[in-house]
């Protein structure tokens with residue numbers, strides 16, 4: 001073993017920072033690392049969020065969330081979406097009063113959809129119906145088995 005000390009760089013100075021990866025890779029997001037890694041976002045960075053009434057199991061609506069919207073939904077008690085068209089966050093109920101109180105959030109099997117169970121105040125749909133699907137059934141032609 002050599003007794004020669006390791007070369008000292010910049011004695012008395014702070015060592016230069018290691019080269020950092022790009023901001024996209026290194027910037028800590030708002031979500032826990034495991035969750036952030038598991039999310040499969042679309043090209044716009046969004047994941048579909050199915051919203052369900054927690055006690056009746058009504059499927060209320062579908063919205064879209066990016067990491068920040070999901071973070072806010074998980075930490076504020078209120079469901080927050082990201083609007084593609086307006087390119088802004090919107091918290092359900094701020095203008096309508098039809099608040100969604102978060103009961104639970106689940107990630108689906110392959111990470112590209114969320115199930116947000118809520119207590120919905122009033123109508124979930126902006127048209128005034130309880131759910132976005134009420135009265136909007138399509139005609140289907142199921143094939144009879146046998």
Ligand SMILES: [Zn+2]
Pocket residue numbers: 061124125126127131132
């Ligand atoms: Zn609707």
